[in-house]
Amino acid sequence: MKPVRLPAAATIALPRWGIVALCLLYILPGLIGRDPWKGDDATSFGIMWTMAHGTMADWLWPHIVGLPMAEKGPLAFWIGALCIKIFGGILGEPMAARLSTGVFFLLGSVSVWYATYLLGRRAEAQPLKLAFGGQPEARDFGRTLADGALLIYLGCLGLLIRSHETSAETLQISLTAFILYLSVRLFDTPRMRLALQLGVSLGLLVLTKGWVAPASIALTLILLSLYRQQTSLLKLIGLSLPVALILPACWIVAIHLVHPYDSSPIPAWMEWNYRQLAFPGMESVSYFFKYGIWFAWPAWPFAGWAIYAWRRQEKALHISLPAAFFLCFVLLALMNPFSEESLLLPILPPLAILAAFGLPTMKRSAINAVDWFAVTVLTATAGFIWLGWIAEQTGWPVKLGAKILHLAPGFSASFNPFIFVLALAATIAWFLLVYWRISRQPSVLWRAVVLSSGGVILCWLLLLTLWLPWINHRITYAPVAEELAQQLPNKSYCIEAYIGPSQRSSFAYFGKIQFATFSDHECGYMLLQSSRRHILKTELPAPYQPEQWDQVWSGHRAADKDEIFTLYRRKM
Incomplete structure (x- = not known):
């Protein structure tokens, strides 16, 4: 027996302008007006920047001005x-690179919405018919569930930062959502055209983040076809596999023909893929449960309830398909010996879709508990963001203002009326949303998650508008890169660098530093990155002899108390 019994009034969909506005408020803050963030964001930008200013060899061999990044x-x-x-001269190169991030986000969001919509329209997902009629139409029910899935997806805490980074993971999660959407269509109406599209998408995923995830998805679809006794799908899935190999094969063939820098990234790329598979250990299991709880909030409580509520219809496509994808990526995360947040990203699209089907069966008390948690925590977070900004602008409260300035030495606060009005309007809209939810007690399905996603969007918008100048001042490498550039000659030179990839990327972009490339064998300069507490004991890497080098410069970011860079010049 189906667990859902709903009147048509519960399936009022969100207005389209509201969904578009939420997506824009979510994605635009964090894309506009900031420098590359330390970590994957700056690393990926460095690869893009190197390609944009390089030759065909640089496009085939991903690297950051000479630093190989074969695993990418x-x-x-x-x-x-x-x-x-195309857009670098108009928007600036970092912002132009982040345009791709916005496109990836839209692809993932649209895929989550349409996958849920198609699943929600299926007969097996429909609510029970009411005795005197009045149950929702299939299209209305599917559309309301799709709105709920999108709100849950936007509310996931783990997606927040990653969806704004210029990284391969941003495209990976969007392609995963799109493949999930294609899988829904393939199981619903098996056609060769859909199998070919699935194969192309799997091939694109191979070119994005290796072959382990696409191979696992293909195996998952095969096992799900057998489980649902849809054996006719096996031929179509089998047809998609050779199609999936065509795109990466073209890349590999081009590398062998061009032979960039007399080498190939393929052996290191294959080795990186093999390292993703190992027997699950206690470290990976503990990492998954330790970080997965907040990473997938608020999706996992609703998804868990959906599995329980639909336990007697476990073969229904709206349960079995997202659950199969979720289990696939959970297993991959547990088998990966490297504990990273990016491993948890692919679980979010199937989890959000699964969670949407838990909304119609959730008890009112549970919905109210989630709402009050969201209102309490997110309102307090937004209030603290405002209080910190007031302290930054006015110096009151005194201790908080002093702490903020201490964390960003040299920062000078400035007031931007437009930013202030935008943040104030968003805050007022939040309180109106809370009032609407509490006073009316609306019966629509997405009421259970509108406060969670709305509060997350509010906090993110406040942080990346009011606090963006302060954050930029703390994280940017621009001042130290320009300081380093002043110590170097204007003529041609090269630096052998022992620094992180994100630092290398930032120095190359902001300071136009000429790092050693694939063809440079002996450079006149060397740059080391070390910890401040070990600065007096800085040791040159092994085969370099200290007596052959002179220290000419040492510097660090003003806001970083540990990271320090030292420049050496080879003695003549």
């Missing part, structure tokens, strides 16, 4: 490099 598939960086070449 090239697709996301190709798209970002194209955006830099």
